[in-house]
Amino acid sequence: MKKSKLKISLVLISLTLLVSIRPVLAVNQYAVDPGAQFRWDATKYYFMKDGLGLGNDLEYTHNYFLEFDFTSWGGSSGTEYLYGTINNNGTVYDDEISHATYYFGTPSQSWVTDIIDTSGPYPVHVYLVCNTEIDLTTKPDLQYAGTHPDLTFNEISTYNYSLTGSFSAPTGTYLGKIEYNSDKVLKYVFDELIIGSNDIIERYIWNLTYTAGTPTSPNGDTIPGFSIVSIISAVTIGVFIVIKKKKL
Numbered sequence: 001m002k003k004s005k006l007k008i009s010l011v012l013i014s015l016t017l018l019v020s021i022r023p024v025l026a027v028n029q030y031a032v033d034p035g036a037q038f039r040w041d042a043t044k045y046y047f048m049k050d051g052l053g054l055g056n057d058l059e060y061t062h063n064y065f066l067e068f069d070f071t072s073w074g075g076s077s078g079t080e081y082l083y084g085t086i087n088n089n090g091t092v093y094d095d096e097i098s099h100a101t102y103y104f105g106t107p108s109q110s111w112v113t114d115i116i117d118t119s120g121p122y123p124v125h126v127y128l129v130c131n132t133e134i135d136l137t138t139k140p141d142l143q144y145a146g147t148h149p150d151l152t153f154n155e156i157s158t159y160n161y162s163l164t165g166s167f168s169a170p171t172g173t174y175l176g177k178i179e180y181n182s183d184k185v186l187k188y189v190f191d192e193l194i195i196g197s198n199d200i201i202e203r204y205i206w207n208l209t210y211t212a213g214t215p216t217s218p219n220g221d222t223i224p225g226f227s228i229v230s231i232i233s234a235v236t237i238g239v240f241i242v243i244k245k246k247k248l
Helices: 002-027 133-145 228-247
Strands: 037-048 058-074 079-089 091-096 152-156 159-168 172-180 186-195 200-211
Touching: 133 152, 133 159, 133 172, 152 172
Parallel strands: none
Antiparallel strands: 037 058, 037 200, 058 079, 079 091, 152 159, 159 172, 172 186, 186 200
């Protein structure tokens, strides 16, 4: 009878730990780790030739940067969001950055391109830091854009894609490239539209500078959402119950 009670206690303890821990681990599919540092430097170049031939061409270059220092996991169970310090082109604040698109959630910004964005009949969502978004959103969006008669989709390598095209009325060419690194962080964006014989050039480039962080569980010493102290405490209580029942 005592052995039966002991087995039931062990089973209940095991189930409690599994139910508590497994959903938390399942949520966190990001490859990045706390302590990671990100910086995206972006350039927008625009040129429009003077149609009257007077030499009054319109030309400008804008520069932009976005930095993120990943300090901890956020969200209700401690794993959904990458929380840290953001420097948005000189404006510094603390917030989360997961599921943020590369133009940082402001579709009206001049940084958004005509083709690689979330508007229009062929929306393409490009995320700064991904878990499953590349396979579930970005790649399918690019493949769908590639069904346009003037565009061709190509998967250059893992997480490295391109859209190319040429068209008429007006005559022009398009080249778009999107690449993620092995940690599924946006590494490179090149988006260029040329109309005529360089009569109009619209070009956007994003480049990543990335420093990896310190691995945490399941590869390190903590389980996201649970401190190592709480886990040890739970196991200790279970061992204490087992020892106590053995003595009875």
